[in-house]
Amino acid sequence: MSKQPLLEVKNLKQYFPIKGGVLGRTVNHVKAVDDISFEVYEGETVSIVGESGCGKSTTGRAILRLDEPTAGEVNFDGEDLLSLNKSKMREKRKDLQIIFQDPYASLNPRQTVGQIIEEVLKIQNIGTSSKDRREKIISLLETVGIGAHQVDRYPHEFSGGQRQRIGIARALSVNPKLIICDEAVSALDVSIQAQVLNLLKELQRKFQLTYLFISHDLGVVRHISDRIIVMYLGKVVEISDTQSLFENPQHPYTRALLSAIPSMNFEEEKRERIILTGDVPSPIDPPKGCRFHTRCPYKMERCAIEEPVLNSVSDGQRVACHLVEKGAVDYTKIPVNS
Amino acid sequence: MLTFIIRRFLQIIPVMIGVTLAVFLMMHLIPGDPAQIMAGERADEAQVEQMRENLGLNDPLHEQYLRYVGNAIQGDLGTSIRTNRPVVNEIFDSRIWITIELAFWGTVLAVIFGLIAGIISATRKYSFADVSLMIVALFGMSMPNFWLGIMLIYFFSVNLGWFPIVGWESWKHMVLPVITIGSGGAAIIARMTRSSMLEVLDNDYIRTAHAKGVSERLVVYKHALRNALIPVVTVVGLQFGTLLGGAVITETVFAVNGIGRLVVDAIKARDFPMVQGAILVCAVAFVLVNFLVDIAYRLINKRIDLN
Numbered sequence: 001m002s003k004q005p006l007l008e009v010k011n012l013k014q015y016f017p018i019k020g021g022v023l024g025r026t027v028n029h030v031k032a033v034d035d036i037s038f039e040v041y042e043g044e045t046v047s048i049v050g051e052s053g054c055g056k057s058t059t060g061r062a063i064l065r066l067d068e069p070t071a072g073e074v075n076f077d078g079e080d081l082l083s084l085n086k087s088k089m090r091e092k093r094k095d096l097q098i099i100f101q102d103p104y105a106s107l108n109p110r111q112t113v114g115q116i117i118e119e120v121l122k123i124q125n126i127g128t129s130s131k132d133r134r135e136k137i138i139s140l141l142e143t144v145g146i147g148a149h150q151v152d153r154y155p156h157e158f159s160g161g162q163r164q165r166i167g168i169a170r171a172l173s174v175n176p177k178l179i180i181c182d183e184a185v186s187a188l189d190v191s192i193q194a195q196v197l198n199l200l201k202e203l204q205r206k207f208q209l210t211y212l213f214i215s216h217d218l219g220v221v222r223h224i225s226d227r228i229i230v231m232y233l234g235k236v237v238e239i240s241d242t243q244s245l246f247e248n249p250q251h252p253y254t255r256a257l258l259s260a261i262p263s264m265n266f267e268e269e270k271r272e273r274i275i276l277t278g279d280v281p282s283p284i285d286p287p288k289g290c291r292f293h294t295r296c297p298y299k300m301e302r303c304a305i306e307e308p309v310l311n312s313v314s315d316g317q318r319v320a321c322h323l324v325e326k327g328a329v330d331y332t333k334i335p336v337n338s
Numbered sequence: 339m340l341t342f343i344i345r346r347f348l349q350i351i352p353v354m355i356g357v358t359l360a361v362f363l364m365m366h367l368i369p370g371d372p373a374q375i376m377a378g379e380r381a382d383e384a385q386v387e388q389m390r391e392n393l394g395l396n397d398p399l400h401e402q403y404l405r406y407v408g409n410a411i412q413g414d415l416g417t418s419i420r421t422n423r424p425v426v427n428e429i430f431d432s433r434i435w436i437t438i439e440l441a442f443w444g445t446v447l448a449v450i451f452g453l454i455a456g457i458i459s460a461t462r463k464y465s466f467a468d469v470s471l472m473i474v475a476l477f478g479m480s481m482p483n484f485w486l487g488i489m490l491i492y493f494f495s496v497n498l499g500w501f502p503i504v505g506w507e508s509w510k511h512m513v514l515p516v517i518t519i520g521s522g523g524a525a526i527i528a529r530m531t532r533s534s535m536l537e538v539l540d541n542d543y544i545r546t547a548h549a550k551g552v553s554e555r556l557v558v559y560k561h562a563l564r565n566a567l568i569p570v571v572t573v574v575g576l577q578f579g580t581l582l583g584g585a586v587i588t589e590t591v592f593a594v595n596g597i598g599r600l601v602v603d604a605i606k607a608r609d610f611p612m613v614q615g616a617i618l619v620c621a622v623a624f625v626l627v628n629f630l631v632d633i634a635y636r637l638i639n640k641r642i643d644l645n
Contacts, residue, residue, distance in 0.1 A: 019464050066545045090551035098549045106542035110564050110638075120550040170546070 004078070005039035006210050007063070007178055012036050012072035014055070014062045018284065031283050032058040034234035035072075037310075040178070045204065045211040047221040049257070050231035053280060056214045059231075060180045063212070064096055065089060077177065094124045097171035101183035103163035107155035113141070113166050114151040117173050124174045140169045144199060161192035165199070172203065180212045185220060197224055218261050222246060227316070230254050233291040234283055236310060240317040250319040253292050290322065298323055339636070346632055350625055357621040361614050362406050366399070368610075375608055376419055410618065416611035420604065425615035429597065434619060436506055437596035440588070441581035443516040448523030449574055455524070456531020456570075461558055463536065471528065478525030487518040487591035504593035515592045519585060523577040530573050534566040541565075567638055575631030582627070583620040 013035055020027035033055040040046045048056040062069040065081060074081040076096065084092060100106035107116060117137045118130075127133035138148045144165040146158075155163055164184065171179050181200070185193040197220065203209060215221050221228060221242075228245050230238040230253065238251040249255045256274040276295045281287050287294050293303035300322060308320040373390040374381070381389070394402055409415070415425040455475065459468040494514060495503045505511050538544065539562050547561045586598035593599075597616055604612035 061545070064549055066548050086554075090553070093549060093551040096549075098545070100542040100546065102542055106546050108543040108547070108561055108565070119547075119552065123551045167546075170550075 003041065005075075006042040006077060007040040007212070008073075008075040009039070009059075009063065010037050010073040010075065012059065012062060012074065013070040014058050014067065015070045016067075028284055031234050031286060033062060033069075034283075034286070036231070036234070036236045038229055038236060038239055040210060040212055042177070042210055043204075043208055044226040045213055045224055046227045046229060047213040047215060047225040048229045048231055049215060049218060049221050051216060051257075051280065053233075053283065054231045055234040055283070056216075056231050057182050060098065060182045060212065060214050064093075064098055064180065066098075090123070094174045095177045096180070097174065097176040097178075098180045098182060099164070099167045099171050099184040102187050103160050103167060104155075104187075106167055107163055109155055112152050112154055113146070113158075116155075116166070117141075117170050120170060120173055126174060136173070140173050141166070143172070143203070144169045161188055161196065164188060164192075164196055168196075168199065168203070172207065175207070176209070178210045178212060180214065182214045183216070184213070186215065186217060193220065200224070218257065230257070233280060233286055235291055236320065237292065238317075238319045238321075239310065240319075244314065244317045248317075250313055250317060250324050251292075251321050252296050252298050252323070290320075342636055343633060346629060350629060353625055354622070357618065357625070358407050358410065359403065361618050361621070362403050364617075365610060365614065375610065415615035415618065418604075418609055418612045420607045420609040420612065425611050428600065428612060429615060429619055433595060433597045433600045434623075436594060437582060437585050437589070437598060438623075440512070440515055440519060440585055440594065440596060441578055443512060444519035444581050445523060445574065445578045447516055447520035448527055448577060451520075451524040452527025453531055453570070455528035456535060457558065457563065459528065459532040460535030460539065460566075468532075472532070475525040475528045478521045479529075481521065483518055483522070483587045484591055486521060487514070487588060490514045490518060491591070506592075506594045506596075511592075515588050515594055518591070519581055519588045523574075523581070526577065527570060527573060530570050531566065534569050535562055538562045538566045564638065568635065571631060571634055571638065575627055575634075579624040579627045582623045 012033055013031075014033040015029040015031050017026040018028045018030060019025065036055075036059065038046070048059060050056050058067070061067045063074050063076075063081070065074075069082060072082070076092070079092070081089065081092065081096075107113075111119070114134070114137055117140060118133055121127050121133050121136065127136055134151075138151060141151065142148065146162060146165055146169065150158075155166070158166065164187075167184075184200070185196050188196060200211065201224065204211060211224070213221065213224055225242045227239065227241050229236055230240075230245075230251065232253050238245070238249070238254045240250070245254065246258065249258050252274075256276050259274045274297065276297075278295050281291070281294055287304070288307075289305050290296070290303040290308050293299045296303065302322050306322070308322050308325075310318045310320045311325060312318050313324055371386070373386050373393060373395055376393070377386045377389040390396055394405060397405075413426050415429075417423065418425050418428055421428065455471045459471050462468050491503055491514060494500045501513050502511050506515075544557060544561055547557045552561065583598075585594075585596055586602055588594070589596045589598040590602065597620065601613060601616045603609075604616065
């Protein structure tokens with residue numbers, strides 16, 4: 001993967017102001033995403049995982065400029081999205097689409113399925129006549145398994161899984177290069193989740209799509225991803241290819257996350273469980289040094305002072321942790337809380 | 339859609355039975371003998387008995403009720419004691435139209451200003467414009483009509499001489515009463531629109547619209563406003579209905595001869611048939627407005643079903 005990345009996020013920051021007082025002055029900021037960088041290459045599926053509030057959805061929205069990021073660069077296809085003016089950005093949206101978590105909230109209840117897709121086709125100047133567009137809409141819906149007779153129905157007439165397929169059809173309609181799936185299957189039943197995930201994979205092969213997959217469900221992520229980004233409190237703590245991450249997690253937070261996956265393998269009963277204590281600190285006033293140090297079982301003095309940076313530990317695996325820097329002892333051999 | 343209208347119309351029947359029953363029983367529940375009151379204080383026993391017979395008050399209650407409803411359906415609401423003219427003529431010759439005109443323009447004003455203020459506030463949340471508009475709206479809601487009316491007369495009629503003080507002849511007469519009666523509604527609609535818009539703007543389908551590349555203006559008007567209007571329509575309907583029956587104070591302040599003043603005068607004169615008739619007409623108007631609102635509701639929200 002030495003080629004040019006399709007998406008390159010550089011030092012992205014997203015701070016949300018907290019307004020207070022009678023005059024509505026900005027009293028503080030929620031540092032939802034705080035200086036993160038990563039790349040996504042063409043044709044791959046990269047997942048962002050982390051617990052609620054770690055900034056993964058915010059990252060997705062910031063890339064698409066659905067919220068304007070505070071600082072940083074989002075290079076897409078060789079162009080910095082954040083420097084584009086509004087109309088240029090609107091044109092560019094053809095190449096980047098998003099699928100949201102809640103299939104009930106992401107479709108406008110007052111538009112029929114046909115209208116929902118037609119709108120985006122019209123804006124992005126796809127199709128010459130309305131007849132032409134209609135045919136395209138029907139073929140798109142059929143691609144995702146929705147019949148042609150359902151084109152003129154309203155979203156409330158569909159089930160959750162069907163709505164998510166409609167969302168996918170809408171995202172596909174403009175032939176995007178990148179689709180951000182923001183918890184795209186979390187709201188669905190497990191059986192439907194599998195269907196939708198398989199559909200996404202099939203579509204990826206068919207249309208050479210690149211996915212940025214945002215999820216908190218490690219099972220889903222393992223199934224679909226080529227590479228995984230682990231986030232904690234607005235920071236990237238580990239980036240790794242899927243196999244290395246699951247077989248050889250480096251960051252203590254990643255290890256804790258993985259140990260929380262319920263296992264069906266009863267022989268594996270003695271597996272080490274790392275149970276984190278305390279809550280995630282507030283992103284308004286995050287801890288100094290390593291953000292994870294307040295909950296880390298292997299915390300050192302240095303962790304509270306110096307912020308670790310992402311360092312390569314092997315080909316395709318980068319970690320931000322003082323414990324795993326080159327030449328350090330293997331912390332995983334140290335018993336927890338010794 | 340037609341079945342919806344028919345079914346919704348059928349729902350009016352039990353409401354109307356309730357309304358007529360309440361209006362009819364009012365006659366019997368108020369203290370004192372209606373026949374005595376109608377015949378006048380100086381009437382003797384025989385005259386009161388005669389009046390009772392004339393009014394049919396000696397018949398069983400259900401017969402009286404059915405007769406009352408039957409007459410009302412045929413447009414006979416009795417005769418006014420005060421003027422000795424049929425109640426229907428008193429109400430419909432001019433009074434109700436003036437009130438409808440007042441309520442209509444008051445509602446139009448409320449909708450225009452309320453929607454504009456609400457949209458500006460919601461799209462610029464916590465900005466200076468938002469905060470100031472909402473403070474103005476708070477004033478609009480808190481100011482009693484009689485006070486606002488008097489202040490408007492004082493500044494614009496007495497001091498500046500722009501508008502006439504009282505009466506109901508040209509559009510100039512209408513300006514101040516319409517502002518008075520519409521201000522409360524404008525404030526309520528502004529706040530309602532704001533909160534409803536904010537709720538809608540936070541939905542993923544608004545982000546979807548942005549992601550599609552829909553322009554900011556179209557996102558606000560096509561995607562957000564249409565969905566945000568649903569609760570607002572209900573408020574507008576209720577507002578108009580309330581104005582129809584509740585224009586009493588404004589009509590009194592501006593000496594407008596609408597139905598509100600008619601009711602006040604009738605109550606003062608103990609003109610019971612007149613009071614009954616006016617209440618019935620207002621109630622029917624209120625029910626009809628709500629019927630229309632429900633149809634409008636259905637038109638803007640395809641999901642509303644009577645079940």
